[in-house]
Amino acid sequence: MSRSLTRHILVAGSRTGTGRAVPEGASTWDPVAFEDAVEATLGRVLVNPVGKLVVSSIRRRVRIIPFARFTTDPIAASAETLPLDHSGATVRGERIRWCQRHVCTERETESTWVGSGRGSASRIAFTPQMWPRMPGRVPADEVLLHELVHAMQHTCGVLSWRPEGMGYDTFAEVCAITITNMYRSHFFGSRAHLRANHGRRGSFRGDPYPVRDAPDLIYFFGPSEARSREWRLLDRFCRLQPALAAALRALPLAVCPYNPLRDRAQEMQTGSLDGLGSWGPPRPVTR
Numbered sequence: 001m002s003r004s005l006t007r008h009i010l011v012a013g014s015r016t017g018t019g020r021a022v023p024e025g026a027s028t029w030d031p032v033a034f035e036d037a038v039e040a041t042l043g044r045v046l047v048n049p050v051g052k053l054v055v056s057s058i059r060r061r062v063r064i065i066p067f068a069r070f071t072t073d074p075i076a077a078s079a080e081t082l083p084l085d086h087s088g089a090t091v092r093g094e095r096i097r098w099c100q101r102h103v104c105t106e107r108e109t110e111s112t113w114v115g116s117g118r119g120s121a122s123r124i125a126f127t128p129q130m131w132p133r134m135p136g137r138v139p140a141d142e143v144l145l146h147e148l149v150h151a152m153q154h155t156c157g158v159l160s161w162r163p164e165g166m167g168y169d170t171f172a173e174v175c176a177i178t179i180t181n182m183y184r185s186h187f188f189g190s191r192a193h194l195r196a197n198h199g200r201r202g203s204f205r206g207d208p209y210p211v212r213d214a215p216d217l218i219y220f221f222g223p224s225e226a227r228s229r230e231w232r233l234l235d236r237f238c239r240l241q242p243a244l245a246a247a248l249r250a251l252p253l254a255v256c257p258y259n260p261l262r263d264r265a266q267e268m269q270t271g272s273l274d275g276l277g278s279w280g281p282p283r284p285v286t287r
Contacts, residue, residue, distance in 0.1 A: 023067065
C-alpha cells in the first residue's frame, strides 16, 4: 500500500528497492512510522519557498521507499533517486550514460543510447531516521530536497549525466547542489553552511563556508575567469527549465539570501557582481 502525500508524491514503507521487508542493518522495522517520518520531512520541505517550487515542478509520479541499508553512521548514510525510464528521464538527444564515475563495460562505452526527454516516473530511496537533526549532520529535509530535485529532473525529462569538473561530478548534481544551497539559505540565512561540491566527506563539515561571514570563500558563481564555467552551467539550467529558473530567480533576498540565479540576472544587466547584498568578487581560494 502507498500513502499519497501530494498530487505526484507517494510514500510506501513496506519494501525496500531490493524487495526486503526490513532494511539491511535494521533490527526491526515499522512501515507506518517510516511513512509518518517521510510525511513530516516533506512537510518541512514544503514550508520552504525553494522546496515548494521544486515539488510543484514535479510532473509525474514519485515514490519514496526505504533506503536498502539502515545506518545512523554519518559517513555511511546515503540516499538515491532513479528513474523508471532512463531514456524518458534524460535530456532529448543526450547520451544516457557517460560512465564518468564508474568503470564502463565495453557495451556501455560503445552504446549510442540517447534520451527522449519525454519524462519518467521516479523512485527515491530515502530513510529520514538515518538523518537525525544533530550538530554537524545534514538534516533529513535537506537530503530529501536534494533527491526531489533529481526526481523532478526525471519527471521533466531534463536529467543530464554530462560530466562536469570542479567536484560536481555531473550536470544533474550542479543543479541539485545549487538549488539545495538556495533552500538551505532560506532557513539559516547568514549562518548557512553551503555545500561546495558532490564530495561525500568534505562537503558538510561543522564549519565549512558561512554565507555572509566569509563571502569570498563561498560565492562559487563569481565574476572571475576561474568561475566562468559555473555561470555557463547555470545558463544551461535556465535553458532546460526556464519556468523553474524564473521562479527561483524571483525569490527576494529576504526569502532566499543565496541566489546565484538572481545575481546572474543582475550581473548580465550591470556587467558586475560588485555590491550584490553581502557578497563581493571572490578572492582566489583553494577549496
